[in-house]
Amino acid sequence: MSTNPGVIGGHAAPMLDVVEVKGNTMTLSMGPQHPSTHGVLQVVVEVSGEVVEKAEMEIGYLHTGIEKSAENLFWTQAGTVVERMDYLSPLGNAMCYVLAVEQLLGVSDRIPERAQAIRVMLCELTRVASHCVWLGTGGIDLGAISTFFYTFDLREDILDLIELSGGARMHPNYLRIGGLNGDIPDGFLGKLDGLIEKYPKRMHELRALLQNNPILRDRMIDVGIVSPEDAIAWGLTGPALRASGIAYDVRKAFPYSGYEKYEFDVPVREDGDAYARFLVRLEEMDEAMRIVRQVRAHLDTPGPIMIDDPKIAQPAKETIALSMEALIHHFKIVSESFRVPPGDVYQAIESPRGELGYYVVSNGNNRPYRVRTRPPSLYNLQTLKLLAPGNLIADLVVMIGSLDPVFGEVDR
Amino acid sequence: MESMPGQFMLGKLDDVARWAQSSSVWPLTMGLACCAIEMMSVTNSTYDIARFGSEVFRASPRQADLMIVSGRVAQKMAPIIKRLYDQMADPKWVISMGACASSGGVFDNYAIVQGVDTIVPVDVYVPGCPPTPDGLLYALNLIQAQIRQGGRGGIFAKA
Amino acid sequence: MPSSQTPSIAGLALDPTSVRSEIADAEILRIAPGDLRAKLEALRAEGFSMLLDIGGVDYLGREPRFDVVYHLLALPAKVASLAEVGTPRRIRLLVGVPESAPSLPSIQDMWPSANWAEREIFDLFGLTFEGHPQLTRIQMPHDWEGHPLRKDYPLRGPAREATPRPAFALKSNVPAGAPPSGKTAAALQKQIARARGQAPAPDGGADS
Numbered sequence: 205m206s207t208n209p210g211v212i213g214g215h216a217a218p219m220l221d222v223v224e225v226k227g228n229t230m231t232l233s234m235g236p237q238h239p240s241t242h243g244v245l246q247v248v249v250e251v252s253g254e255v256v257e258k259a260e261m262e263i264g265y266l267h268t269g270i271e272k273s274a275e276n277l278f279w280t281q282a283g284t285v286v287e288r289m290d291y292l293s294p295l296g297n298a299m300c301y302v303l304a305v306e307q308l309l310g311v312s313d314r315i316p317e318r319a320q321a322i323r324v325m326l327c328e329l330t331r332v333a334s335h336c337v338w339l340g341t342g343g344i345d346l347g348a349i350s351t352f353f354y355t356f357d358l359r360e361d362i363l364d365l366i367e368l369s370g371g372a373r374m375h376p377n378y379l380r381i382g383g384l385n386g387d388i389p390d391g392f393l394g395k396l397d398g399l400i401e402k403y404p405k406r407m408h409e410l411r412a413l414l415q416n417n418p419i420l421r422d423r424m425i426d427v428g429i430v431s432p433e434d435a436i437a438w439g440l441t442g443p444a445l446r447a448s449g450i451a452y453d454v455r456k457a458f459p460y461s462g463y464e465k466y467e468f469d470v471p472v473r474e475d476g477d478a479y480a481r482f483l484v485r486l487e488e489m490d491e492a493m494r495i496v497r498q499v500r501a502h503l504d505t506p507g508p509i510m511i512d513d514p515k516i517a518q519p520a521k522e523t524i525a526l527s528m529e530a531l532i533h534h535f536k537i538v539s540e541s542f543r544v545p546p547g548d549v550y551q552a553i554e555s556p557r558g559e560l561g562y563y564v565v566s567n568g569n570n571r572p573y574r575v576r577t578r579p580p581s582l583y584n585l586q587t588l589k590l591l592a593p594g595n596l597i598a599d600l601v602v603m604i605g606s607l608d609p610v611f612g613e614v615d616r
Numbered sequence: 617m618e619s620m621p622g623q624f625m626l627g628k629l630d631d632v633a634r635w636a637q638s639s640s641v642w643p644l645t646m647g648l649a650c651c652a653i654e655m656m657s658v659t660n661s662t663y664d665i666a667r668f669g670s671e672v673f674r675a676s677p678r679q680a681d682l683m684i685v686s687g688r689v690a691q692k693m694a695p696i697i698k699r700l701y702d703q704m705a706d707p708k709w710v711i712s713m714g715a716c717a718s719s720g721g722v723f724d725n726y727a728i729v730q731g732v733d734t735i736v737p738v739d740v741y742v743p744g745c746p747p748t749p750d751g752l753l754y755a756l757n758l759i760q761a762q763i764r765q766g767g768r769g770g771i772f773a774k775a
Numbered sequence: 776m777p778s779s780q781t782p783s784i785a786g787l788a789l790d791p792t793s794v795r796s797e798i799a800d801a802e803i804l805r806i807a808p809g810d811l812r813a814k815l816e817a818l819r820a821e822g823f824s825m826l827l828d829i830g831g832v833d834y835l836g837r838e839p840r841f842d843v844v845y846h847l848l849a850l851p852a853k854v855a856s857l858a859e860v861g862t863p864r865r866i867r868l869l870v871g872v873p874e875s876a877p878s879l880p881s882i883q884d885m886w887p888s889a890n891w892a893e894r895e896i897f898d899l900f901g902l903t904f905e906g907h908p909q910l911t912r913i914q915m916p917h918d919w920e921g922h923p924l925r926k927d928y929p930l931r932g933p934a935r936e937a938t939p940r941p942a943f944a945l946k947s948n949v950p951a952g953a954p955p956s957g958k959t960a961a962a963l964q965k966q967i968a969r970a971r972g973q974a975p976a977p978d979g980g981a982d983s
Contacts, residue, residue: 236696239645239675243652244693263891265693266649267914269727269930272923276930285722291650307798337653356660363657374650374746436824436852439888449854457862474854546791550800550846550867563830563844563867567791576830578846583828583888590887612649615690615914692916726923726932727915 228252236265240345240601243611245585249597256600259592261585266615274575278541279305279381282572286562287375289577290613292334295326295366296555298379301575303460304551304564305381308544311511318507319383320462325396325499326366326378327461327553328492333362334556335489339410342482342605346423351413358406361399368392382517383510388503396500403493411486424479428591428603431476438590439583442558443488444607447473447480454554466498478606485608488556515542541570550578557581557608577616581609633771637681638763639669641709641756644680646700648687651714651746655686658749668756677703682759683736684752688716689729701736707769709762711755712738715745739767789837792869801846801865808870808879815845815868815882823847823866826882829892831900835926839871841902843879872902881907899924 225231235246244265250258270289274282286301287294306312336355343351363373369388370376378385414420430440435448445452453470455463471487473480510517518537519530536542546568552561558580565574584607591603618626647655658665659673674680677700689697701710712732715721718741720730732738739762740755763769792805806814827846834840845868851859872879881904883889893904894913901922904910912919921928929936968974 236693237644237646237675237677237700239673244648264912264914264916265690265696266688267690267692267727268649268688268723269725269923270723272727272930273723273725288650288722291653294650307800310797337656341656352659353661356657357662360657360660360662373748374654432853432855436850437887439826439828439886441827450850450860451855451857452850452860452863453857456857457860470857472856546794547798548792549798550865559827561828561846563828563846565791565832567789573791574832576828576832576844578828578830582891586888586891589890691919692914725930726928726935730935 229257234597234600236262240604242341242604242609244615245604245609245611247588247592247600249592249600251597254596254598256592256595256597259588259600261588263582263585263611263614266611268612268616270616271575271577274572276571278570279544279572280537280541282575283380284375284377286575286577287377288612289579289616290555290557290560290581290610291374292337292610293327293330293556294375295330295379296334296553296560298377299323299327299461300551300553300555300560300562301564302379302381303553304549304562305544307549307551308547308564308566309381309516309542310545311382311513311516314511314513315383315461316508316511317462318387318503318505319509319511321499321502322369322384322388322509323379323461324463324466325496325503326369328495328499329362329365331492331556332489333359333366335485335492336362338485338556338605338608339414343414345601345605346420348414348417348420351410354406354410354413358403361395361402365392365395365399368395380510380517382513383508387506387509393500393503396496400493400497400500407486407490415483415486420482421479423598423602424482424606425475425477427478427595427599428606429475429477430587430591434587434590435476438587440558440587441580442555442584443484444481444584444587445558446471447484448476449474452559454552454559458552460551460553466495468492468495478602481606543568543570544572552578555580557610557613558584560613577613579613579616581607581611581613585609585614630771634764634766634769637707637769638760641668641670641682641759641763642680643670643673643682643684644677644700644704645673645675646683646685646697648685648689648693649716651686651717654746654749655684655713655752658752663749663753665753665756668753668760670756677701678705680704681707682709682711682756684711684713685717685732685736685738686713686746688714688721688723689732689735690727691729694729694735697732698735709739709759709768710736711740711742711752711759713742713752713755714747715743718743721745790834792842801867803867803869805869805871808872808876811868811870812880812882812885815847815885818847818866818868819885822849823864824852825850826886826888829889829896831896831902831924833900833924833926839873841872841874841877841900843870843872843896843902844868845870877901878903878905880905881910883907898922901925 229250229252231250233246233248236244246262248260249256270285273285283298283301287298289297336359340352340355366376367373369392370378430448432448432450435445451470451472456470468491471484473484514533518534523530524534544566546566548565550561550563552559560580561578563576567573592600683701712718717732720728740758742751742755744751825848827848830844832842847866849864881893893907896902897910898912898914899922
C-alpha cells in the first residue's frame, strides 16, 4: 500500500483480465461499470451459454466510510453525510437520523405538528421520486427508453419542490434535529397543488406504456420468484417483501412522525415475481400521493416548524442582533452542537427500498458515538444469490432492477 | 471557414474535425453515486444533453469520448476508473463532476480518493454536491469550447 | 469545523448500553458469546423469524471492547395481511466480544442474510466468525491493512493521517507564503464606492 498521500491504496477484488473458459462454462465480470447494474456492482457470473450457473457478487466499490465520518462530526453535521447514503431518497435518510436523535434527546413528542406533517409530505414525495428513478431505469434495462423521459419529468417537478423548500435538489439538509430548517416558502403550496393535479394523468400514461405491454410481461412474469419463507430468511423488506405476500410496512407497524393520522393502503401481492414487485411499486406511488394530498389539507394553517428549545433549535436569525442569550445559544449550537444524553436507540422508517434502520449510540458527547445503518438494499441485494442460478443473464438484469438496490446504501 | 460564391467553403481540415468532435462528445456511462443521478437528469427532457451533441451515452469505453466521473471514488473503485480511462480511445476528455470527484468532497476519510485527478487527468471540474444539471451542461460546453479553440482533439488528435 | 482527531472519551459514558432510558424501541437482552446460537434458536422458536441486521460497535476503553448487536423482528413467515402482521416484536441482542478473544460463531447457516453482515464486521472491526464459508473483506480492497471502524484507526487512514487539512490546498496555484497583493481589496473598495454612487462606473478596466 502506498504511503503517498492522496494516492489510492490496494487493489480491488478479483479483477478478471481475461474471460476465463473452463470446460463448458465461461466466467465473466459484469460490472462494476455496467449500464444495467444500477450502480457499482460487480457480478462475477459463471455462464454456460446464456444461463447463469453461479453468480458471485462483489460490493464495496462505493464504500465511503460514512459511518466513520459521522463519528467525527457534530450531531447537527452528521445528518449531512448520512443523507448521502441512499442517494435516491436523501430526505428518508435524514428523517430516520433526526427521529433517532430526537428519541435519544427525549424530545420526540415535542416536535411541532406542522414540522411532522411537512416531514411526512417530503418523505412521500421522495418515495415517488425514488420510484420514478426505479421505473425509468428499469425501463431502460428492458429497452423501453421512453419511460425514462416520462418518469424523470415527474421527478423534476418533485425535485423543484424539494429545492424550493430545502435549497438543494438532492441533499438539502432540510430536516433538522428538532424540526425543519425554515418553513416552506410562498409559492410552494401552489406548486404542490400543480403536481397533485398533474400526477394522475402522468401515472395513467406510465401504466398505459408498461403495465400490459406484452414484452414487459414476458420479461417480468415468473422471473425472480421469492417465496415468503425465503423472503424472511434473507431479510428482505419493503416492496419486495410485500410482493411476496407479507404486509409489513414500518409506517403501519411502527408509525412515526404522525403517519397514524393518515389513511393509506399498503399494496400487497402474492406472486413474488418481478412483475408483482413492479405492480406493488406502482401502487405505492399512488398511495404516496394519497398521503401527500391529505397532508396538503393540513398545511394551510401556519404554525411553528422547530422545537421550542433554545438548546437544540437555533434561535431565529432576527433575534440574534437583539438578544445576547439568543446570540450565545446560536453560537454554541453552531460551533460545538448540543450534547445528547448517553444511550442507544434503533429507529426504523419505511424507505422506498424497505426498512431503513439506524442504531445510534451516544456516549454523552456532542458527536455521535456510532451510527450503524441497517441498509435495506444490502439485504435485498443478497437475495440475488438465491435467485440468479439457473436463469438467463437477461433475467439477472431484470432481477437486479426489481430489487432496486442503491449502492450508496449497500456500501456506505 | 469562409464561404465563397459558387457553393465553396474554404477552411482548415483541423477546424472541421474540431467542429465535428465538439458537436458529438459521447460520454461513458459511468455513474458512481449521487452525481450519477444528476447526470441521468441531464439526459432527461428538461435539461436534454442531447441537444449539445451528447446524444448517446456509450457503455463501452472504446466507443466513448468523455468520462464523467460522477460521484465519490472509493479505494476499491479507483483502479477500475484508471483502467477505464486507459481503455478509452484518444482523444478523450474527463469531467470531474461534483465535490467528491474533484477533491474528496465532504468525505475526508480513509475510504475516498481525495480527487480523481490523482488518478486520471481532468479537463473540467464541476463544483456542487451534487451540481445541478445546468452545471454539468456548462462543463460540457467548456469542453466543447476547449476542443474548438485548440485544445486536445482535431485532425491529428493525440492524447 | 470537525476536529481531525477523534475526541477523547474521558468523562463520558464508557458503556452507553448500560444507560437504559425510557425509549421503547425494542426489547433488549445482553448475552455472552457462548450463548449466542442457543439464544437465537430459542428466539426463533418464539417467533422472531427475521434477522434484520448485525452491527458492530467499538467501545474502546470498556471491557469487553466490542459489541455485536443482532436485531430481530417477529414476522409471520408466510403470507400475512396487515392485521396478521400487526405490531411485530423487536428484540436487540447485545453480545460483548473481548479484544483478547475477538470471535463469535457464525449464524449464516441459520439466516443466510447474515453472510454479508458478518463479512462486513470482519472487514471493518476485525472480529472473526467461526463457521463462515467465506470470511473475506467486503467493503475495503482485499489487501487493505487495518480495520477502519475501530476507534483507534485514524479517520483519514494511516497514509494520510499527518497530511494537513484541507488536502486540496496543496493543489493551489498560489504558492504557500505568497503575500496578499492588495489588488482584490482595492477592487472591492472601488466596487463599494461605485455602489454608493461616490465614484464613476469604469469602462471595462482590468481590476473592476
